Amino acid sequence: MSTTKYELRTGRPAPNPFSDPGQYNADPAEVRPARLGDVHDAISRLRDLGSVDDALAAAARTFAPAGHFARVLLSRIEGSLWVPRHWHSSELEHEQERGLESLLAALRVPLCSTMVETQVVRRRTSQLVEHAQTDSRTHHPFVDAIRTRSYIVAPVIVGEEAVALIHADHGANRHPVSEADHDIVRHFADLLGLALESIALDARIAAEREQVRSALARAESVLSQQGTPSLSVVLNARTPAPHALQPASHPWGLSDREAEVLALMAEGLTNRGIADRLFLSESTVKSHVKQIFRKQGASTRSESIAHAWRHTRWQELRAS
Template identity: 35%
Template sequence: MSVDAAGQAASGKVGPMDTDRSAASRRRGALAERGRAAHAAAVDLLWELAVLERLEYADEVAQVASADLRTLDGQLAILGGILRECLIDPERPPAPPEVALVSQVLHEVHAVRFAVHDHLGHERLRRLDQLDRGLARLRPVTDQDELLEMVCAAAAEAGGFERVMLSRVEDDTWRPWRSHATSIGDTELTFRDWIREVPRIELSHMLLESELVRRREPAIVARAAEDPRVYGPMARASDLTSYVAAPILSGERVIGLLHADHRGVEMTELDRDMLWFFAIGFAQVFERAVLLERLREQREQVRAAMRGVESVLEELASHTIDLVTRDEATSIGITRPARPVELERPRVLETLLTVRELEVLGLMATGATNDRIAQRLVIATGTVKSHVKQILRKLRVENRAEAISQYLRLTIGARED
């Protein structure tokens, strides 16, 4: 749990994001109440006019109005269509009083639907603007560790969520890793302890997380208690009721997962989309940071190798030259410049290193990373790391740069001979 969240909880301050979310929630509640009233008025009128009695799907039409605005809009669309048919039905022309009643109810149905569309459109634009501001704070960051420290809090702010969890995906397992909450209570403390203790979780085909990895798409859980895909220990530790989740992709591979929720509030498709858009944006920022770090490492390795080459060339260029034959030079004791290391020929390297280690060392000298070496030699990255460790030990050097320097000195010296 972040320090910012703890400070905010302790101070009781309410930020602009909380104010916007509260205002939007109140607006949704008011629209839902108005929509239920229009729905009830339309159903009552259709029963009074004996219209529903003639419909095969009357029970479906007369169902209780939904609390979800999109579903409610669909219900009102059906009722609006039936009310319009009442006004133009040639087999049963409505009386003037009925025309007035139907028109009045139909007008309210259309008014509510227009208000719902307006609210949903503005809400989406507001959330997208908020998302862009949140991602803008991450884009200047080029340190991958710093990005990982920021991601949960940034997702909560950018997506308008109260709680966010980051998980790592490795091979066939996933592991909850970090979390953030806009305020801290007993549930958050319990959940934080659970994250610290939870082992790697196998990605079985029944879990929602397996679905995220397989499909590489976001998902929404409306009722966690009734959804068999939900990982029970996580739901109990965090008191989850409804949440959204999205994968973090590197190319075609899922490297992490984000989970987010509002305490006790059913999540919407818009919430799912916002988390998905954030996951895509974060993946791009994180990948750039990783590539920049690799470039910095390779630049330093190349610089170290070039310093070694420069030293060898300087020795070769500065050594005195005598006008003698090779045999004469040997007989009178003229020697070549001493090598900076005891090893004097590549064949000596061959006695110290295995064939595979020589291949790895040769690729290291080109500035190749462990991942690149693994790809070239078609071996695992872990195997490359093991070879590098053995190379450093056998050459009695501290790091890659020293190993590369020795390799270049030996190979250049051999060519001069």
């Protein structure tokens, strides 16, 4: 059994934009564009945090006012468990809300096959639960704890995996959620998943760039002591052909284009940077990189660049 310690983080009270029935009863066609605009602004703020964990921690308190919901819960999917993690409510000052955080923090919900949340995770689609108190598919300790009449739950998808759940409602004993609310929650959850993928990708690119820079710095340190010419010069140097029809040769049987790509890799450029420099698509660059790895017997960019530097040094020694 896992011994991981969990802490439910709660948000400070925020006004509920729909606490006025007149606002809630407004024409959805008038209200929805403003809500969508607020949701997009919220995603931009989460994206700017630059960390997956920070974005998830801030999601509930950021989405509640943006989406015009009284209460929002973000839960993590950890194995076969649904684990409440970050709760935000505009009603925390009310007596009936006191103690709710501790009740939610204690929940570790196994995702059994009949539960609404299980279907949301498996099918990767959102659900509007209209009669939470009587619906046999709800987890009643959760429903009883928050005393909700109806709620919406949507999955946060990263890649092909549901990593989190967003629950939202308009508060205990208030008006039920609507299909318009359902659209807003689903839209936010979809955008949050894309934002998390983008944050994670940026982090991987930064780490890969740092690895390449480190490898280049080590290679430059060694080669600079010997006065070795630049890697791009050696890689792009053409062997004189015995006759006009013989193509120029490159290390490992690389093509001209592959040699260009390898030289730019050695300069620390990403696939996107190489594509921009050579006026190619990023997918074409990825294909060239794959072929370079295959011909060199390399499995990473750092290893490929190291092979290239060693070849450069060998060529210099042969010429001396």
